[in-house]
Amino acid sequence: MQDGASLSNEEIRDLVRPDHVHRRAYVDPAIFDLELERIFGRLWIYVAHESQLKKPGDFVRTSLAGNEVLITRDEAGQIRALYNRCPHRGARICMVDHGSSRLFSCPYHAWVFRPDGSLATVPHRKSYPANFDLDDPQNHMQPAGQVATYRGFVFANLAENPPPLAEHLGPMTEVIDNLVDRAPDGEVDLAEAGFILEYRGNWKLHMENAADIFHPSFVHNSSVSPARKAPPKASIIDQDQTREMMLANGFGIKEWEGIQLTGFAGGHSSMKSFYNSGVLVHEDADPVAVRYKAALDERLGPERAAAVLAMRGFNNIVYPNLILNAQYQQMRVVIPLAVDRTLVHIRCFRLKGAPEEIFHRAVRFLTTLGSPASMIFSDDVEMLERCQQGLVSRAGPWIDFSRGLDSDLRDDRGQVSGAASEMPMRVQFKAWVERMTAEAA
Amino acid sequence: MSTAEMARAVEAFILREARLLDRGEFEAWLELYAPQGIYWMPSQPHQTDPLGVPSIMYEDHAILSMRVQRLLEARALVLTPMPRTTHLVSNIEVEDTDGDEISAQAAFICVEHQGERQRMFSGRHAYQFARENGSLRIKMKRVDLLNCDGVHAPITIPL
Numbered sequence: 202m203q204d205g206a207s208l209s210n211e212e213i214r215d216l217v218r219p220d221h222v223h224r225r226a227y228v229d230p231a232i233f234d235l236e237l238e239r240i241f242g243r244l245w246i247y248v249a250h251e252s253q254l255k256k257p258g259d260f261v262r263t264s265l266a267g268n269e270v271l272i273t274r275d276e277a278g279q280i281r282a283l284y285n286r287c288p289h290r291g292a293r294i295c296m297v298d299h300g301s302s303r304l305f306s307c308p309y310h311a312w313v314f315r316p317d318g319s320l321a322t323v324p325h326r327k328s329y330p331a332n333f334d335l336d337d338p339q340n341h342m343q344p345a346g347q348v349a350t351y352r353g354f355v356f357a358n359l360a361e362n363p364p365p366l367a368e369h370l371g372p373m374t375e376v377i378d379n380l381v382d383r384a385p386d387g388e389v390d391l392a393e394a395g396f397i398l399e400y401r402g403n404w405k406l407h408m409e410n411a412a413d414i415f416h417p418s419f420v421h422n423s424s425v426s427p428a429r430k431a432p433p434k435a436s437i438i439d440q441d442q443t444r445e446m447m448l449a450n451g452f453g454i455k456e457w458e459g460i461q462l463t464g465f466a467g468g469h470s471s472m473k474s475f476y477n478s479g480v481l482v483h484e485d486a487d488p489v490a491v492r493y494k495a496a497l498d499e500r501l502g503p504e505r506a507a508a509v510l511a512m513r514g515f516n517n518i519v520y521p522n523l524i525l526n527a528q529y530q531q532m533r534v535v536i537p538l539a540v541d542r543t544l545v546h547i548r549c550f551r552l553k554g555a556p557e558e559i560f561h562r563a564v565r566f567l568t569t570l571g572s573p574a575s576m577i578f579s580d581d582v583e584m585l586e587r588c589q590q591g592l593v594s595r596a597g598p599w600i601d602f603s604r605g606l607d608s609d610l611r612d613d614r615g616q617v618s619g620a621a622s623e624m625p626m627r628v629q630f631k632a633w634v635e636r637m638t639a640e641a642a
Numbered sequence: 643m644s645t646a647e648m649a650r651a652v653e654a655f656i657l658r659e660a661r662l663l664d665r666g667e668f669e670a671w672l673e674l675y676a677p678q679g680i681y682w683m684p685s686q687p688h689q690t691d692p693l694g695v696p697s698i699m700y701e702d703h704a705i706l707s708m709r710v711q712r713l714l715e716a717r718a719l720v721l722t723p724m725p726r727t728t729h730l731v732s733n734i735e736v737e738d739t740d741g742d743e744i745s746a747q748a749a750f751i752c753v754e755h756q757g758e759r760q761r762m763f764s765g766r767h768a769y770q771f772a773r774e775n776g777s778l779r780i781k782m783k784r785v786d787l788l789n790c791d792g793v794h795a796p797i798t799i800p801l
Contacts (some may be wrong), residue, residue, distance in 0.1 A: 394686050394695050395733045397793045423718030427711035436705035437678060443705050544793065550698070573794035574699045576685065576712055582722040582796050 209233060217630045220603035226594045227403040233540035235406075240636050242265035242522050245349065245356040245369045247523045247534055248272050250391040250550075252353065254280060258316050262295055264536045265357055266545075270345040271295055274356060275317035279314040282345040282357040283318045293343070305342070305393035308442040309363070316572075330414065346571040352381045353389065360642040372616075373469045373525075380394065380527035382509045385496035385554030389530070395548035396571050400582045403591035404522065404537035405629070407545060410581055411516045411533070412470050412625030413525050414460050417450035420584055424576040425451035441563060443569045445479040447576060457621050460515075468520030468632025470625035474513040474528055480562060481529075483510065489558040496554055511606040519623060520632050530563040531571070541589050547571035603625040649736040652746050652771065655778050659730035660750075663800060668710040671800070676772050676779035677703055681800065683785040698790065698797065713799070720796050725756035727799050731767065742777070744771040750785075752801050763801055764788050 202470040208231060216232075218225040249261040249272040260273040269285040271294075287294050287307035294307050294314070304321060305314045309499060314319045318341045323329065335338065346359035349366035354377055356366055367374060381389055400407070410416065417425075427503055428447035436443065452475060461473045476482065483490035496505040517525045524533040530550040537543055570577055592600070605622020617624050643652070655674070662671040675681070683698040692700045701709065712718050735748040747766070752763040768784040785801050 246756040392696070394689075394791070396696065396698075399793045399795060420719060423712050423721075424708070425714075431704065431708050435707075436702055437682070437704070438700065438702045439705070443701075444708065447708065557694070564694060564696050567696045567700075568700065571683075571696050572696065574797040576709060576718075579720040579796035579798060580718055581723075587719075606707065614710060 202590075207527070207602045208232070211627075213637045214634055217634050218599070219627070220606055221599040221601055222630055224595075224598045224600060226539060226630075227589065227592045233403075233537070235637060236537065237267045239438065240633070241537065243358070243360045243363070243636065243639075245358045245363065245366050246521075247350075247354060247519070248282060248357045249355040250353055250389075251280075251301060251350060251355060252388075252390040254355070258301045258519065259300065259307075260301045260316065262297065265345055267537070268345065269293065270357070271342075272348070272357070273316040273318075274330055276303075276315065277317070279317070280348045280350065280355055281317055281403065282348050283342040284345050287312055288320075288340055288342065293447060309451060312340075313381045314342050315543075318344060328347055352377050360433075361618070362642045364642070369382065371467055371469060372465050373471075373517065373519045374513065375512075376471065376519070376525050376527050379509060379512045379514070380525065380530065380550065382501070383497070383527065383530070383555075384552035385493070385500050386552075387500065388553045389550040390553060391532075392549050392567075395567065396573060398483070398545045398573055398578075398582065399538070400543055400545070400549065400585050401541055402543060402585040403540060403592075404535050405544040406585040406588050407533075407535050407543060407581075408518060408522065408524070408629060409602075409626045410585060412462070412472060412518050412629070413623070414437075414457050414462060414472060415621050415623075416581075416584070418457065419448075420580050420606040421450035421577055423580060424442065427576075434591070439565050440562075440598075442480045442565050445481050446476070446566070448568045449481070450475050450577065454621070460620065462619050462622055462625055464624050464628035466615045466628045466632075470517055470626075470628055471517045472515045474515045476515075476529075482567075489556050489562075493559050496556070500554070520629060521636075529566045531566060533571070535630055544615070602630075648744065651778065652736045652769075653734050654732055655750070655771075656731055656746065656748060656767075658707055660731050663729050664727055666713075666724070666752065668713045672703070672710050674772065674780050675703055675706065675783075676781050679703055680778045680782050681706055681780075681785070682782060683787060683801070684758060685791055686791050687740060687786070689790075693743070696776065697787075698787070698794075699800075700737055709800075718798070721798055723757055725754050725799055727754045742773045746771070747768060750801065752799075763797075763800070765790070 215462040216226050223257040248263050251263050257274050257276045258626050260271050262271055271283045271285050275281055285293050285295050288310055289312050292309045294305050311324045315321050318338045320335045339385045346357050400469050424447040428444045431444055434441045460475050464470045513528050522535040532548045534546040547565040550562045605619045605624050609617050609619040611617050659674055681701050685696050685698050689695050730751045731748050736746045738745045748767045754761050765787040770782040771778045772781045
């Protein structure tokens with residue numbers, strides 16, 4: 202293992218070939234430190250949703266490039282990102298994940314801060330030096346970079362001069378648009394509860410798996426096979442949604458080849474949906490879907506509503522660590538803890554103005570696919586950990602992502618499309634090399 | 643059946659459930675549930691809504707049957723090697739033994755060993771039973787994990 206500072210750009214480039222990547226990208230702590238600095242420290246990173254920050258004082262605690270940060274709405278209505286650390290003695294200030302508070306008080310010596318980070322009061326002021334100034338920025342909670350939003354999604358960026366958020370998101374704005382446009386009231390709320398899973402593997406493994414269309418036939422056989430043996434529509438609580446979701450992973454090779462994958466500059470990619478039956482599609486006979494479509498028609502007009510619903514995507518990867526599924530209102534945020542430890546925050550959204558049952562289905566989707574007891578995702582987690590365990594071994598340092606390399610189609614805008622292809626991983630690593638070797642903005 | 647006899651029957655039922663899970667007799671375990679029975683493991687402390695708030699598990703007999711199949715036959719990757727468990731159930735309190743509605747609560751610890759890892763789960767159980775032809779079946783089992791809203795690794799064997 203080498204020290205991060207000694208990794209030259211040439212050494213970084215040498216880790217990625219068109220069809221292979223060196224195992225060191227997943228196991229070297231020095232590489233991980235560089236990723237925090239150059240990827241998570243320089244790109245726009247999702248940190249909160251505006252529905253969590255409705256009024257001044259509302260806050261969310263999260264992680265940004267290895268730092269704990271608070272995302273707050275200040276008295277002027279502006280959204281801020283602040284390091285969760287008291288500038289006095291360095292203690293963490295806020296110990297809850299979300300809430301609302303007009304003042305943040307450090308329990309150690311009772312310095313009190315406003316939601317914009319400024320210092321409101323210190324007790325026993327006269328014991329501090331004469332030149333101690335409440336307005337001196339060095340006595341404030343430190344800003345954690347810049348904040349920008351896109352249709353309710355809040356991103357932060359630690360770079361000095363980052364490009365505009367929309368430029369980073371590129372075509373992925375369409376995915377956020379599609380999620381929000383599905384709401385008859387034109388807004389989505391992030392559901393308050395979700396799941397947090399930790400796996401003992403590198404963060405990139407999950408981002409790659411989420412864009413991998415070929416593994417379900419093998420990894421998810423243990424949920425496909427019981428679903429095939431189970432009688433249809435037997436459940437009294439979920440309109441057969443769990444069984445349908447488990448069944449869908451049982452496609453044959455030919456069917457998986459029909460699922461379009463598209464890769465974009467910047468590491469993003471999209472995947473078409475492969476859920477084709479039952480409550481997972483809005484069947485004509487489904488009274489909930491009928492009510493929902495009527496509500497959406499009323500807002501958007503039938504033509505536009507039909508176009509919104511026709512955009513059927515599954516896992517959309519917003520590089521580096523956000524996964525959005527607009528059709529089923531699902532979100533995953535992948536948070537790197539260490540080179541071999543990762544958190545996955547799994548949440549869903551409520552389409553405002555839609556029938557309550559539509560939200561219940563999103564919650565059911567979350568439970569079936571994202572719960573720690575999920576009969577699907579638990580097998581993914583097992584594979585991510587086995588990959589990490591295998592990659593520790595020094596023998597044969599190159600691993601393969603060549604599938605589809607000869608059949609991918611490239612257009613003039615730099616988009617690549619493929620079927621049953623590992624193209625999204627190649628697209629992710631192309632962005633990885635670019636970011637890891639770029640000068641600070 | 644006297645109240646004391648009923649309390650003993652409920653205790654024996656709960657301990658039998660723990661033993662069936664420890665022995666991997668998942669089909670017999672599922673038999674303990676009424677056809678309309680539900681197993682509920684909330685994701686939040688004091689959760690009251692199983693539909694609008696996600697649950698770690700909210701499964702009826704039909705979904706539990708698929709889970710049992712997966713545990714027994716399907717060789718799930720995450721069940722390789724098969725975990726071994728000790729389900730300890732204690733502090734059993736039987737309530738409402740009048741009529742056919744019987745409920746009970748208990749505290750549990752489950753130690754799970756798999757491969758190189760040993761883990762511990764703990765929390766409280768709340769049972770609602772139905773009496774069918776003199777025998778007990780579970781209408782609802784609620785499992786409140788201490789760390790329900792914490793950071794999780796995959797959970798495979800029911801608690």
